Amino acid sequence: MSNELAPESQAGDTTSAENTISFSGVDKVYGADEAAEESVTALKDIDLDISRGEFVSVVGPSGCGKTTLLHLAAGLLEATDGAVKINGVDVQSPDHERKEVGLVFQHPVALEWRTVLKNIMLPIQILRENGAIEGDMSEYRERAEELISLVGLEGFGDSYPNELSGGMQQRVTISQALIYNPSVLLMDEPFGSLDAMTKDELNLELLRIWRETEKTVLFITHDLDEAVFLSDRVIVLSPRPGQVADVIDIDLDRPRTDDTRGSERFVELSAKLHQHFKSLR
Numbered sequence: 691m692s693n694e695l696a697p698e699s700q701a702g703d704t705t706s707a708e709n710t711i712s713f714s715g716v717d718k719v720y721g722a723d724e725a726a727e728e729s730v731t732a733l734k735d736i737d738l739d740i741s742r743g744e745f746v747s748v749v750g751p752s753g754c755g756k757t758t759l760l761h762l763a764a765g766l767l768e769a770t771d772g773a774v775k776i777n778g779v780d781v782q783s784p785d786h787e788r789k790e791v792g793l794v795f796q797h798p799v800a801l802e803w804r805t806v807l808k809n810i811m812l813p814i815q816i817l818r819e820n821g822a823i824e825g826d827m828s829e830y831r832e833r834a835e836e837l838i839s840l841v842g843l844e845g846f847g848d849s850y851p852n853e854l855s856g857g858m859q860q861r862v863t864i865s866q867a868l869i870y871n872p873s874v875l876l877m878d879e880p881f882g883s884l885d886a887m888t889k890d891e892l893n894l895e896l897l898r899i900w901r902e903t904e905k906t907v908l909f910i911t912h913d914l915d916e917a918v919f920l921s922d923r924v925i926v927l928s929p930r931p932g933q934v935a936d937v938i939d940i941d942l943d944r945p946r947t948d949d950t951r952g953s954e955r956f957v958e959l960s961a962k963l964h965q966h967f968k969s970l971r
């Protein structure tokens with residue numbers, strides 16, 4: 691299954707393929723291009739390169755621009771200055787392949803009147819109705835079924851969202867984000883509204899899915915321990931305007947397990963990150 695769900699292609703120039711997500715000299719000012727009385731500089735001078743297959747988390751005080759950063763990578767917002775590229779292609783350029791990016795937000799987005807399978811198929815159906823894809827849907831249906839099993843929802847394809855727990859609904863959202871087989875997953879506090887046990891369980895599941903599908907992940911969280919547990923690198927943003935205040939390499943062995951959280955190195959890295967966070971105040 692892992693090969694079937696791994697990224698098929700890398701769009702854009704091959705020279706920058708190693709940097710799947712790149713921010714260079716990025717500023718984001720809200721209200722800069724309007725006649726607004728006040729403008730808000732959310733991000734300033736962001737330089738960040740994320741390699742193919744890397745798992746990178748972004749942490750920082752509330753309002754420092756984490757969601758703004760993610761929305762810039764998704765192409766939902768335009769940078770005021772600088773460039774944001776996915777697979778070497780500017781996300782604002784017409785050549786940018788939106789299907790290269792899957793998005794997962796904090797709250798599950800499953801429609802209550804559609805089954806799990808039909809929710810996972812929803813992005814495909816929308817594209818089809820817009821004429822962006824044509825032809826046989828059976829390939830996508832097969833893929834949706836593979837995803838149901840990848841995220842551990844076997845037997846729930848015909849269930850409705852209100853028959854699922856919050857954690858299961860978030861698994862549906864992850865499948866939805868993976869339906870195009872994007873090379874990049876952008877996740878904005880996806881487990882922020884779940885209880886601690888479910889969150890820990892989904893952290894492990896996410897790492898397994900990441901390993902099997904070889905995606906590049908940019909993950910936003912308020913939970914510093916979660917960032918350490920999941921990541922290859924943790925980016926710490928300063929208070930607004932958000933700038934990269936620190937980058938912490940997480941050299942914990944993989945695959946990570948429940949025991950990782952109790953390891954000496956985990957405790958050290960977590961303490962380092964907490965300490966750094968305090969110094970930002």
Ligand SMILES: Nc1ncnc2c1ncn2[C@@H]1O[C@H](COP(=O)(O)OP(=O)(O)OP(=O)(O)O)[C@@H](O)[C@H]1O
Binds near residue numbers: 730750755756759
């Ligand atoms: N559409 C907007 N117009 C004006 N200001 C905005 C807009 N969206 C966000 N901001 C401001 O930009 C700053 C960064 O917001 P953003 O949501 O990216 O921060 P965040 O780090 O994700 O916050 P939190 O941790 O609280 O979720 C904040 O001060 C916010 O008020």
